[in-house]
Amino acid sequence: MSVAFSWNLVDDVQQLLSYHFMLNALRAGTIVAVVCGAIGYFMVLRRQSFVGHTLAVIGFPGAAGATWLGISTGFGYYGLCVAGALVIAMLPGAGRGGTGLGGAGEESAVVGTVQGFALACGFLFVTQYKGFLSGLTGLLFGTITGVSDTQVIVLLISGVCVLAVLAVGGRVLLFASVDPDVARARGVSVRLVGTGFLLLLAVAVAGASQITGSLLVFALLVAPAATAARLTARPGAGVVLSVTLAVAVTWLGEALAFFTPYPIGFWVTTLAFGAYVLATAAQTAAQRLGRRVVIA
Amino acid sequence: MNVLALDHAAVAVGGRTIWADVTLRVAAGEFVAVLGPNGVGKSTLLKAALGLVPTAAGRITVLGGAPGEQNARVGYLPQRRSFDPSARIRGVDIVRLGLDGDRWGLPLPGGQTARAARERVAEVIDLVGAAGYAGRPIGQCSGGEQQRLLIAQALIRRPDLLVLDEPLDSLDVTNQASVSALIRDVCRTQNVAVLLVAHDVNPILPYLDQVIYLAHGGALMGRPAEVITSETLSLLYGTPIDVLRDRNGRLVVVGQPDAHAEHDHR
Numbered sequence: 001m002s003v004a005f006s007w008n009l010v011d012d013v014q015q016l017l018s019y020h021f022m023l024n025a026l027r028a029g030t031i032v033a034v035v036c037g038a039i040g041y042f043m044v045l046r047r048q049s050f051v052g053h054t055l056a057v058i059g060f061p062g063a064a065g066a067t068w069l070g071i072s073t074g075f076g077y078y079g080l081c082v083a084g085a086l087v088i089a090m091l092p093g094a095g096r097g098g099t100g101l102g103g104a105g106e107e108s109a110v111v112g113t114v115q116g117f118a119l120a121c122g123f124l125f126v127t128q129y130k131g132f133l134s135g136l137t138g139l140l141f142g143t144i145t146g147v148s149d150t151q152v153i154v155l156l157i158s159g160v161c162v163l164a165v166l167a168v169g170g171r172v173l174l175f176a177s178v179d180p181d182v183a184r185a186r187g188v189s190v191r192l193v194g195t196g197f198l199l200l201l202a203v204a205v206a207g208a209s210q211i212t213g214s215l216l217v218f219a220l221l222v223a224p225a226a227t228a229a230r231l232t233a234r235p236g237a238g239v240v241l242s243v244t245l246a247v248a249v250t251w252l253g254e255a256l257a258f259f260t261p262y263p264i265g266f267w268v269t270t271l272a273f274g275a276y277v278l279a280t281a282a283q284t285a286a287q288r289l290g291r292r293v294v295i296a
Numbered sequence: 297m298n299v300l301a302l303d304h305a306a307v308a309v310g311g312r313t314i315w316a317d318v319t320l321r322v323a324a325g326e327f328v329a330v331l332g333p334n335g336v337g338k339s340t341l342l343k344a345a346l347g348l349v350p351t352a353a354g355r356i357t358v359l360g361g362a363p364g365e366q367n368a369r370v371g372y373l374p375q376r377r378s379f380d381p382s383a384r385i386r387g388v389d390i391v392r393l394g395l396d397g398d399r400w401g402l403p404l405p406g407g408q409t410a411r412a413a414r415e416r417v418a419e420v421i422d423l424v425g426a427a428g429y430a431g432r433p434i435g436q437c438s439g440g441e442q443q444r445l446l447i448a449q450a451l452i453r454r455p456d457l458l459v460l461d462e463p464l465d466s467l468d469v470t471n472q473a474s475v476s477a478l479i480r481d482v483c484r485t486q487n488v489a490v491l492l493v494a495h496d497v498n499p500i501l502p503y504l505d506q507v508i509y510l511a512h513g514g515a516l517m518g519r520p521a522e523v524i525t526s527e528t529l530s531l532l533y534g535t536p537i538d539v540l541r542d543r544n545g546r547l548v549v550v551g552q553p554d555a556h557a558e559h560d561h562r
Contacts, residue, residue, distance in 0.1 A: 045384070168401060168402065169400060170403075171393075171396065171397060171399060171401070171403050172397065172400055174397065175397030178383075178385055178389075178390065178393065179390065179393060179449075181372075181376070182373075182393075182397075182449070183397060183398065184348060185346045185367055185370070185374070186367060186368075186397070186398040187364075187367060188397075230384075232384075233384045233386045233389075234386060235385060235389055238384075
């Protein structure tokens with residue numbers, strides 16, 4: 001394909017949208033970004049980033065296994081991520097993020113053990129399926145070209161489901177995450193809410209993995225949410241900001257990947273990282289300034 | 297009417313009986329402290345009243361119902377150290393969650409319910425004197441400020457019973473005095489019965505209507521002047537304790553174990 005970037009941006013966008021694969025990449029990317037931005041906000045708030053990462057890694061043997069068996073990788077991602085979430089929820093001492101914002105998570109060792117095992121299985125499946133090595137990069141780091149119409153529809157359905165559940169249960173989830181003891185006294189089943197959240201996270205991660213690959217899910221899941229948390233302490237604004245950032249870095253990243261020889265995963269991750277660094281700098285500056293004003 | 301009644305009640309956690317044959321009454325609007333050495337089940341008493349721990353024997357009645365049944369009318373402040381300094385959620389959000397955090401459905405900012413909720417949040421924040429810092433991330437508030445916000449959260453549904461688990465712990469002496477006075481004011485003006493677990497009885501001693509002492513698997517309840525004597529306390533703690541009177545005639549407990557030991561490590 002011959003694409004050239006010009007400084008006529010309208011022309012560039014038209015050029016970009018004239019390719020069906022780019023259209024699908026944008027559709028899929030947008031759905032994934034909205035879902036990851038929203039669910040990521042709660043994941044960061046609950047300090048369950050490591051669990052999110054592990055679910056993403058668990059998706060890798062799922063996809064590799066599916067390829068080895070000759071079925072669609074989507075089955076592998078969704079199947080294993082959801083199964084992984086259930087296993088993590090049942091493990092003693094794990095899946096209980098939201099032990100209060102004051103408490104330290106105790107789940108990392110257990111979850112880390114699961115993650116190691118998942119990676120090993122994924123590697124086994126890859127070695128069993130000869131001639132798969134080029135696909136391996138796609139599974140781990142994502143690819144811009146591979147999104148089919150069916151995949152977009154599946155992503156849309158799963159995304160709408162995740163967002164609907166989040167809209168209905170978001171307030172209870174926030175309560176159970178920030179203040180589990182009081183929530184429990186108010187009749188909220190904190191454990192059940194925690195398991196429900198892991199399932200939502202699993203579906204979101206499985207969807208995102210298909211676009212960004214298992215290892216770069218984090219660009220969309222953590223970075224926008226962490227950036228939003230730096231910029232606002234209001235839960236509603238935080239979710240909106242996180243979603244906006246995720247969509248922005250996805251669109252920009254996909255456009256940059258289209259016009260440059262560098263892969264999409266690199267661009268999306270770099271943009272998300274850049275936004276986080278800027279937000280951290282802004283927050284630090286604001287705090288310094290605030291302190292100086294107080295002293296003066 | 298009693299807001300809390302225990303009749304020969306017993307509680308067991310993990311097969312071990314924490315306390316048994318406890319009979320006590322807390323009347324409406326009373327300020328009651330739960331005292332006793334570490335590990336005697338002070339927090340367990342609160343959890344049993346909330347229905348978070350099952351009653352093993354006897355009967356516990358809270359606001360005329362079984363424990364847990366009337367929790368919408370009970371404000372609870374669990375034992376905790378503090379919010380992490382990096383906690384990125386505002387004090388006002390924490391207070392608001394006490395009002396409708398257990399409700400399902402998308403909270404929409406417009407509408408009458410939302411306005412009423414915002415007004416109630418502002419009202420209760422004013423009541424505890426937290427208006428100046430309620431908009432800040434709660435992790436950046438001091439221990440005393442956090443405790444006031446959490447008391448506001450417990451009060452927001454206009455409870456008839458306030459159950460506070462060591463609200464004075466990890467506060468400095470000045471804040472211990474001011475938070476104690478705040479709880480006393482709330483108890484008197486809102487006519488809320490207060491059940492408060494404390495390590496150190498001194499900051500709240502002048503305000504108490506009743507004290508519950510837990511020790512040796514049982515409980516003792518009475519007016520402060522009856523229970524807080526050198527003989528009773530020394531017997532309960534199994535170590536010599538002096539109860540003195542200062543020049544204003546106020547009681548001061550000296551030599552009470554664990555009074556300050558907990559404050560150092562957090």
